[in-house]
Structure formats: C-alpha cells, structure tokens
Amino acid sequence: MKKIFLLIIGIISIIVSIAQPCQLQGKIVDTNNVPLNGATIYINELNKGTSSNNNGDFIISSLGKGVYNIQFSYIGYHTKIIKVNLTEEDTTTLLIELQKSTININEVVISSAFTNAQDENTQIVDVIKKNDMQKYGAFTVMDIINKIPGVDAVTTGPLVTRPIIRGLSSNRVLTVIDGVRFETQQWDDEHGIGVNELGVDKIEIIKGPSSLIYGPEAMGGIIHFIDEHAANIGKTEGDLKTTFFSNNFGGVTNFNIKGAKEKYNWGINVLGKVFSDYFYNGYDFRVPNTRLTEYGGKGYIGINRKWGATKLSYLFNTAYYGILDGKDIVKKPDGSIVNTDSLEKEKFPVETEAPFHFVMDNRINSNTTILVGKSKLQLILGYQNNHRSEHEELSGKKKGYNYVDITLQSSTYNLKWYLPTFKNFSTIIGSQGMYKNNSNSSAASTQLIPDATIADVGFFVLTKYQFKNFSFNVGGRYDARSLNTVTRIDSIVNMPGISRSYDNISGSFSVAYKLKKHLILRASYSSGYRSPNLNELMANGVKLESLTYEKGNPNFKKEFNTEVDINLTFKSKHFSLTAAAYQNNINNFIYLAPTDIYVASGITRAPFVPVYQFLQDNAVIKGGEATLNIHPNAKWFDYEVRTSTLTAIRTNDNSYLPMMPTNKIYNTLTFSFDQLKKFEKVYFRIGTMTALKQFKVADTEQKTPSYTLLNAGLGAVLNDFEFSLAANNILDKIYLDNMSRFRSYEIYGPGLSISISVKKYFNFNKSK
Secondary structure, eight states: OHHHHHHHHHHHHHHHHHOOEEEEEEEEEOTTOOBOTTOEEEEGGGTEEEEOOTTSEEEEEEEESEEEEEEEEOTTBOOEEEEEEEOSSSEEEEEEEOOBOSSOOSOEEOTTSSOEEGGGOSSOOEEEETTHHHHHTOSSTHHHHTTSTTEEEEESSTTSEEEEETTBOGGGEEEEETTEEOOSOTTSTTSOOOOOSTTEEEEEEEESOOHHHHOTTOSSEEEEEEEOOOOBTTOEEEEEEEEEETTTTEEEEEEEEEEEOSSEEEEEEEEEEEEOOOEETTTTEEOTTOOEEEEEEEEEEEEEETTEEEEEEEEEEEEEEEOOOGGGEEEOTTSOEEEOOTTOOOSSOOSOOSSEEEEEEEEEEEEEEEEETTEEEEEEEEEEEEEEEEEEEETTEEEEEEEEEEEEEEEEEEEEEEOOOBTTEEEEEEEEEEEEEEEEOTTSSOOSSOOEEEEEEEEEEEEEEEETTEEEEEEEEEEEEEEEEOOEESSSOEEOOOEEEEEEEEEEEEEEEEETTTEEEEEEEEEEEEOOOHHHHHOEEEETTTTEEEEOOTTOOOEEEEEEEEEEEEEOSSEEEEEEEEEEEEEEEEEEEEEEEEEEEEETTEEEEEEEEEEEEEEEEEEEEEEEEEOOSSTTEEEEEEEEEEEEEETTTOOBOSSOOOOEEEEEEEEEEEEETTEEEEEEEEEEEEEOOBOOOOTTSOOBOOEEEEEEEEEEEETTEEEEEEEESTTOOOOOOTTBTTGGGTOOOOOOEEEEEEEEEEETTOOO
C-alpha cells in the first residue's frame, strides 16, 4: 500500500511540472440553430462546470492537456456527452446541437465504469433523481429506489428498509457512495440501508452481478449514490427544503450551499429528520416505536489544476431508530390486534425510548483524477467509522440498557488507470482493496458477531469496443479475502476464533447492437461472489428482537453466481419499451431456516425460543421486467407502466426461497406544463401500485393477498420557490406487504400519507 501511494505522489509531481493550460469554448444551439441560454456544461473528470450565456456561448479556462468526457444538458432536451482531446496550448472550439425530448430516456451514467449516455451502454443502468423524493412523498431514499422494476425492499416499518435487487439482499447487494463501497452491519434484516439523501444528486442502480468493477458482495447488483455536481464556475448557490408528512407527523429539513471558482469548489449540506410512529386505518392504530430521529452534515472542497483534480469530503450522520416490541402487540379473540403500550400517552410520540438502534457514521473520502497524456489515473480513498448499538428496555430507564455495541472501521482504496483509446478499444486496469476491523464494546451485555478483521484485495481489467452501432464489454477479475475472528467463550457468549481465506475469479461479457435508429438489443453474461458474513459463520445465541436462537456454520463455503441477461429497448418519438429477462444460478446460497427445536432463552417473557439454523444449498432465480412509456407529441401528457416478476427456488428440492418479492405493476399518468400562468414546471401525477398475491413462499412463510394503492402528486415552481404535494395510499387501504418483517404480527403498512414540500432556491450572485 505504501509503495502505491509513493508512486502516485511521484506521478503527480512529474505531471504538475510539465502540464500547460488549455481553454475550451463553444456555443450550444437547438436543431433550428437557436442559442440555448442556461445550458449546463460539465467536465466529469474535474467535477467542474459552467453554463451558457444568452447567446449560447460558454468558456472554461485553465484546463490541462488530456482527454475529457464533457456533458451538455438542458431541460427538455436530450443530454449529450462527447469526448474531447485537448492537445494544444490554445483554444478548442465546439458547436453543440441538442435535440428536444418529451422525456429523458438517455441519461448519462457513470456506474458502468465508462461514462456514457444510456444508448451507448452494453448494460442498462437505472437512474433516480434526488428530487423524486419530494415529488413522490418518500419517507426515505428506499421509497423511490423500490419503484424501479426488479428492485424491492425488506421493511421494518416505513423508516427502516434495505434493498432487494432481483431477489438478492443483505451482503449480496453492494451500496456505493461516490465510488466508495459503504460498509455497515448489513448482515441483519433489521438494519436498514444506512444511507440518506445527504449531498446526493442521483442514484444509479445496476441489476445483476457487478463484481468485475466493484468486487465482493455485488452478486445481486449495486446501488450507487452519486454526489451532487459542483456549482458552475463563478457561482454561489444553495437551497433550503422542508417537507411535512401527515401520517407519522414527521418532517425533513435539508439545507445546501455550494460555490465554485476557476480552480476550486466547495459545498456544505445539512439534514434533519424527525418522525413519530406510523398509523393505518385512519388514525385508529399506531404502530408502536416505529419512530426516527436523524441528523447529519456533509462538506467537501475540491481543487482543479492543469494536472487534474482532487476532492476531499467528510460526512457525519447520527440516527435513532425505534424498535417494535412484540410484547406490545396482542391479538384479541376476534382476530384483531391491539397496541397495549399504555405507558405512551402522546398521540404522536417522538422521544427516543428503548428498545431502539443508535447508528453513527463518520466518513472521509478523497477522489483524485490525474491526466496523463491521453490516459488518466483515478484514485479514490475512503475511511469509514460505523458505530451501532442496540438498547433494550430496563425498568425505570427510558433509554434502557446497552444490549449490543459494535464499531466497524473500514479503509478502502480504488485505483483505476484509463488507458488511451486504441482502434475503438477503451481499457481500464484497476485494483481495489479494503481492510475492516469489527469490535464489540465491553460495556454491552452481549455480542451477536465476534471481534474480527477482514482484508480484501482485487485486480481487474475491463475493455470496451465500440464501432458504429455495435459495442461490447469484456473483462476479468481476481479477488482474495482473509477473515480472522477473536475467541470469546464465557457464560454469555460461545464463539471460538476462526481463520478463513477465500478467493475468486469472476468475469463479464456484455454486448449491444443498435438496429437502425429505434431498437437496441443487449445481452450479458456475468459472475460474482461473496464470502459468508460474520453472522452466518458465527451466530450462536438468542436475538431479542425476533425472539429466536440463531446458529451459524463456520465451515460455510463462498457463494458464487452466474447470470444471463437479455434486454430489448425500443424508443421512438412517441413510444418507448424496455423489456428484460434473466436467470441467476447461485452456488452455495446461504439462508436462514427454522428447526423443530426450542431452547431455554433466559428471557422472562419468552422462556423458550425456536432455533433457526443457517443452511447452504444451490439456488436459481429467474424473472423479467418491463417498462412501457407513451408520450405523444403533446408534451404535456405521459403514461408509464412498469412491471416485474421473479421465481426463486432451491435446486435440490424445487422449494421456494424465503423472503422473495411478489409480482408488482405500477401505472402512472403524468400531465406537465412548462408554463401555466405565473407558475413554471407544473405537473400533476396520478397512479397505482398493484402487488399481486404472493403464493411462492417457503414452507413456514405466510402467504399475502394482493392489493392496490392509489397515489397522486402535483407541483410547480414560482420564482425561486418549488412546491410539491404528494398523497400516498389515498384510499387508506389496509394491506399486508409480503416483504414486511411486521407481517408475522399481522401489522399492516402505512395508511394515507400526505406530504407537503417547499424548496427555496438561493442565488448569491444576483445583482443588487
């Protein structure tokens, strides 16, 4: 590791001494050669941008020689990205023509390693904007992520959710934050995704094995949170957003300010959330202790020089998640349930009371891009400190006692060398590594996973070929992991120490062919792997929240999978269709299954608890997704339907795997207007979400009936203010979500929820 850092420092010193400044300028027009005022020009490698003036002109100075991916965008037009090679010490001039678009179906994406427009990708990358949260009345980022076909969520109430991609969750789906893998305690379903919208611009999702680019744990895919762009050069701007939610009487406030000069940029973002317990059936039933208090801040500073750019960011976030206590839920003789939490007198309680989870994150990331002739080097470094504790009830103390207290420290590096393009071939050579240290506090009463260290290193090569309408990606990767745990055997814990090593060779091949202008055919074959997590290896005790005794197996083998995907995309001026089918073959799939054994627990309210054993079998998951969008020439009208289906079985007996999403159908009708009297960007949206009956369940799982929810929203911009109103589950439907961990209590999902959001934009460069 030390040698790598010394090499990078040496390269930077050489490049800084020889780099000479260049300038990029140009004009942006539409297809009628009319200048576009306010179009955005953004250089991905430098996190640097500007906007066009009244004449459509722009200029960016102090650029070093090199190859840049430059993105041009304008509201209501297709985004365009071009590669520019600055080789001379003078000015390069561009003329950019943008075409009008009724919807944005050709997003620029970065998660597939190469920065491309969607049409140029060999693999579909789904994109969600942060602003969609206020448009759809989302409690958390997961409420918009799970609207993507093939993506769902395991929920512990509306505020604790974790993603499922094509049936895979937990340590099989990797969360990435601006290029750095996010490490938290993903081994338990009661632990949410652990990421909020703080400082995020958009979220990109890759469905299917992504280990080639991102390493272990990306068997099901990745969810990539991408930081907001820097402010345009010479600008200082910001916004303040506040949202109120009626169902759980909660609110979110987010403030953002950022600025940029020619050679540096900066930004600060703060966030606060307070939610009470949620209700259903009007305000008849309050689901106890499903509340949340969360606050955090993020700041960054970046510099741009002739040799490239670097950005340093720091994030702090603290959250208190209430835990539903099953003893408060009692079933009456008529089959209905009641909340016996008689100590809570408030209708909308927000105070943190045991039992609850406390989670604190501190993250420091640096992202450096160095221009080396026609190639470039990118080095991303990250340090994360994730502190999680679980507090259980104790008579006379609202905060209870410290049941479990774990600190996970992670250090990561991600080094990529983008070689010069050679005869239509673009190649990346890279290496990634991670060191994790997991430690339990002696102040806690027990431990669920052992103290442990995990070290990863991986090397990969990826090549993309593109010629006219044909392109393909091919690559290979080698990973090695060492895992060592610390022995603890006493009257409370029985966990002997173990040492394990895992390695894997993975690969990917994907191809895309554009037939004429409207049809793109894609196919891919990819593989991934993960090692068993600490809970699956070493679990050996009672879990208070679920009142079960879990047993792991230290001799588990690694999981590895291969997936075949076929995708068809058709788009025309008034109609677009995307359809996909896949089959994922998983070797050594690990799952938790009940036994017929009960053991003494030492818990007064449950003297004996059932034993659950982690098991390992081969499995197959197959399914499909489709999205149909109709957008007639009348720009104000748009209709979209999205659907997904999957079947997941163990191959040894063809039985269904547990906790798998049901088939879903989304219908959305949107009316939008650029101008309506004094208002701009006016929209009205109405739609339904239908979850079909889930009958493909494991032997001990509960089947759930079908249901349909009606949702709507409207919004507009007036001067510097943006207003949004959203209503979810308008008919206050009582429904049981098959992915809810509350279904065993027969607790239903949230009832009617109305959210009101106001955002104020600030431009500190306006003339007085």
